[in-house]
Amino acid sequence: MTQPQPICEAWRGAFLESQHLGHIVVCDGSGQVVQAIGDPEAVIFPRSSCKMIQALPLVTSGAADAQGLSETRLALACASHSGAPLHVTEVNRWLADLGLGDDDLRCGTEPSRDKALRFEMIRDDQKPCQVHNNCSGKHAGFLTLSQYLGAGADYVDPVHPVQLACRDAFEEVTGMTSPGFGIDGCSAPNFATSMHALARSMAFFATAHSRNDPLSRAAARLAAAMRAWPEHVAGKGRACTLLMRAAKEPLVAKTGAEGVFIAILPGRGMGIAVKAADGATRAAECAIAATLVQMGVLDADHPDVTNFMTPTLLNRRGLEVGFVRPPHTLFPT
Amino acid sequence: MTQPQPICEAWRGAFLESQHLGHIVVCDGSGQVVQAIGDPEAVIFPRSSCKMIQALPLVTSGAADAQGLSETRLALACASHSGAPLHVTEVNRWLADLGLGDDDLRCGTEPSRDKALRFEMIRDDQKPCQVHNNCSGKHAGFLTLSQYLGAGADYVDPVHPVQLACRDAFEEVTGMTSPGFGIDGCSAPNFATSMHALARSMAFFATAHSRNDPLSRAAARLAAAMRAWPEHVAGKGRACTLLMRAAKEPLVAKTGAEGVFIAILPGRGMGIAVKAADGATRAAECAIAATLVQMGVLDADHPDVTNFMTPTLLNRRGLEVGFVRPPHTLFPT
Numbered sequence: 037m038t039q040p041q042p043i044c045e046a047w048r049g050a051f052l053e054s055q056h057l058g059h060i061v062v063c064d065g066s067g068q069v070v071q072a073i074g075d076p077e078a079v080i081f082p083r084s085s086c087k088m089i090q091a092l093p094l095v096t097s098g099a100a101d102a103q104g105l106s107e108t109r110l111a112l113a114c115a116s117h118s119g120a121p122l123h124v125t126e127v128n129r130w131l132a133d134l135g136l137g138d139d140d141l142r143c144g145t146e147p148s149r150d151k152a153l154r155f156e157m158i159r160d161d162q163k164p165c166q167v168h169n170n171c172s173g174k175h176a177g178f179l180t181l182s183q184y185l186g187a188g189a190d191y192v193d194p195v196h197p198v199q200l201a202c203r204d205a206f207e208e209v210t211g212m213t214s215p216g217f218g219i220d221g222c223s224a225p226n227f228a229t230s231m232h233a234l235a236r237s238m239a240f241f242a243t244a245h246s247r248n249d250p251l252s253r254a255a256a257r258l259a260a261a262m263r264a265w266p267e268h269v270a271g272k273g274r275a276c277t278l279l280m281r282a283a284k285e286p287l288v289a290k291t292g293a294e295g296v297f298i299a300i301l302p303g304r305g306m307g308i309a310v311k312a313a314d315g316a317t318r319a320a321e322c323a324i325a326a327t328l329v330q331m332g333v334l335d336a337d338h339p340d341v342t343n344f345m346t347p348t349l350l351n352r353r354g355l356e357v358g359f360v361r362p363p364h365t366l367f368p369t
Numbered sequence: 370m371t372q373p374q375p376i377c378e379a380w381r382g383a384f385l386e387s388q389h390l391g392h393i394v395v396c397d398g399s400g401q402v403v404q405a406i407g408d409p410e411a412v413i414f415p416r417s418s419c420k421m422i423q424a425l426p427l428v429t430s431g432a433a434d435a436q437g438l439s440e441t442r443l444a445l446a447c448a449s450h451s452g453a454p455l456h457v458t459e460v461n462r463w464l465a466d467l468g469l470g471d472d473d474l475r476c477g478t479e480p481s482r483d484k485a486l487r488f489e490m491i492r493d494d495q496k497p498c499q500v501h502n503n504c505s506g507k508h509a510g511f512l513t514l515s516q517y518l519g520a521g522a523d524y525v526d527p528v529h530p531v532q533l534a535c536r537d538a539f540e541e542v543t544g545m546t547s548p549g550f551g552i553d554g555c556s557a558p559n560f561a562t563s564m565h566a567l568a569r570s571m572a573f574f575a576t577a578h579s580r581n582d583p584l585s586r587a588a589a590r591l592a593a594a595m596r597a598w599p600e601h602v603a604g605k606g607r608a609c610t611l612l613m614r615a616a617k618e619p620l621v622a623k624t625g626a627e628g629v630f631i632a633i634l635p636g637r638g639m640g641i642a643v644k645a646a647d648g649a650t651r652a653a654e655c656a657i658a659a660t661l662v663q664m665g666v667l668d669a670d671h672p673d674v675t676n677f678m679t680p681t682l683l684n685r686r687g688l689e690v691g692f693v694r695p696p697h698t699l700f701p702t
Contacts, residue, residue, distance in 0.1 A: 054628065054646060057647075158492060220684065294386055315379060315649075316647055
């Protein structure tokens with residue numbers, strides 16, 4: 037088994053202060069690894085990077101169409117959103133359309149990541165609701181499917197029909213039996229898989245538009261929704277949103293907790309998976325941006341790319357004190 | 370050069386989700402390495418872990434006594450405090466005693482880490498001041514020394530007499546010429562050194578009470594102040610404060626940004642330095658607690674030790690979803 041390799045460096049003055057190791061796998065449409073750093077067989081939790089997989093049964097079941105879900109709602113089902121008014125308003129409307137409310141969610145509460153709203157709620161002495169949780173769109177999708185199936189209220193139970201359908205879809209698109217699951221921050225099961233299998237699943241999404249089976253049609257529809265509504269997928273200033281917008285070709289980019297990032301490239305039929313072995317978000321953002329720059333998908337000089345691939349570190353007085361960058365050994369030419 | 374070694378693991382369900390590598394060095398009173406993991410020669414920035422070194426010139430110069438600084442103020446000079454009312458009130462009084470105010474600080478503003486105060490300030494539409502910065506006690510110390518020396522206002526300039534004195538003290542107690550400096554989050558220069566040299570400097574503090582030269586007397590006094598006032602050094606719920614309080618023998622514990630932690634053991638004349646190579650605080654906290662448990666300084670069953678060495682990971686609904694722990698390979702017996 038290959039060890040994780042350097043994927044990101046943090047410099048201060050003339051010194052390398054910290055270094056992140058990790059795995060990067062690029063898969064083509066046939067599911068083959070075309071480029072890898074670290075260990076393609078490393079077993080990881082995709083965490084929120086696989087929300088588009090967890091949304092597949094919502095579409096393939098017919099629940100999404102039965103409920104008349106808009107493309108923005110499909111994007112929210114795949115989102116780790118900021119809990120900004122844009123997201124919260126739409127998820128609340130969605131819940132209302134289902135005849136449900138915040139208490140029916142099982143994701144737990146989380147303060148909004150939107151500073152203006154968070155401060156406003158503190159001023160008004162309002163506690164965060166479950167709808168502010170970055171996963172509330174995914175959970176609204178789970179509730180939609182659960183209601184359509186006439187299944188029980190505890191839709192995050194690993195043996196609930198919703199989660200069994202998610203596992204089936206997950207194993208289908210990763211092409212691998214999951215060795216097991218953990219419970220995610222939002223209480224839903226998250227299925228373990230290999231780096232290769234996660235990249236392969238993203239290549240499945242990237243090639244889905246060229247196939248006509250129900251699972252592929254659902255995958256193409258979800259990828260298109262994420263590309264069409266990048267701010268719904270994350271939010272202002274966030275990596276997923278800005279990298280999708282900065283791309284020179286169709287791109288879906290999605291973060292996951294503990295240093296995961298994926299990319300879907302429909303124009304090339306390729307999928308990418310990144311995992312910082314130590315779980316650091318700054319490393320995953322740097323590495324996915326660097327990988328996409330190296331492939332020609334992103335322009336290294338675009339300010340929103342620079343901001344994640346080679347961000348300047350400012351201190352509390354706004355002075356430049358260092359920078360983050362990918363190591364020179366990443367994808368040597 | 371030895372590579373960093375595993376020092377901390379994050380588990381979710383039955384799977385190792387993330388892993389941190391790092392360096393740990395334990396030095397005895399003669400400055401020799403008695404135990405090491407990773408590379409004792411690795412060059413690092415100590416960041417805030419060396420604030421007691423940066424406070425040495427404040428004492429050796431006579432400035433602390435000329436100003437009649439209390440032991441709590443000496444503890445604050447060595448602190449990365451939470452910006453809680455306890456800290457802010459005392460630093461404000463200290464500045465007033467100097468005839469100075471918030472604008473004379475050069476540390477930059479930072480929101481208070483004390484949730485009640487932070488929320489109160491948001492409700493009252495108050496912006497964070499420099500005094501809320503976790504480094505404001507160190508900077509009040511710098512100002513005290515600068516005023517005593519009759520030096521200029523820009524006390525964070527690397528060639529200002531205050532910083533030249535800090536560099537001299539740093540090189541003296543580390544026993545090593547610093548290869549250079551970076552600018553810290555608070556705008557003061559932070560001098561690079563090796564892991565061995567940082568641990569050696571902490572052994573200097575740990576043995577200082579047995580010597581009678583001015584530098585040793587100052588070191589013993591600062592270490593005693595930190596031990597006597599653990600809440601001034603950090604704050605409620607923080608690792609430095611709780612580990613010092615939980616110790617079965619005299620202990621000074623101090624965190625630094627980017628995964629640094631040090632410990633001073635006056636009863637043994639030993640010093641410890643920890644650096645998570647990726648800069649993760651959770652790894653540094655886990656590794657320093659594990660090292661101190663292995664040495665018999667901390668009890669693994671003490672809840673405040675467990676909370677940093679083997680914390681349970683709770684999700685947004687408060688469910689146990691995983692745990693952090695030191696690897697079994699850390700200090701094999």
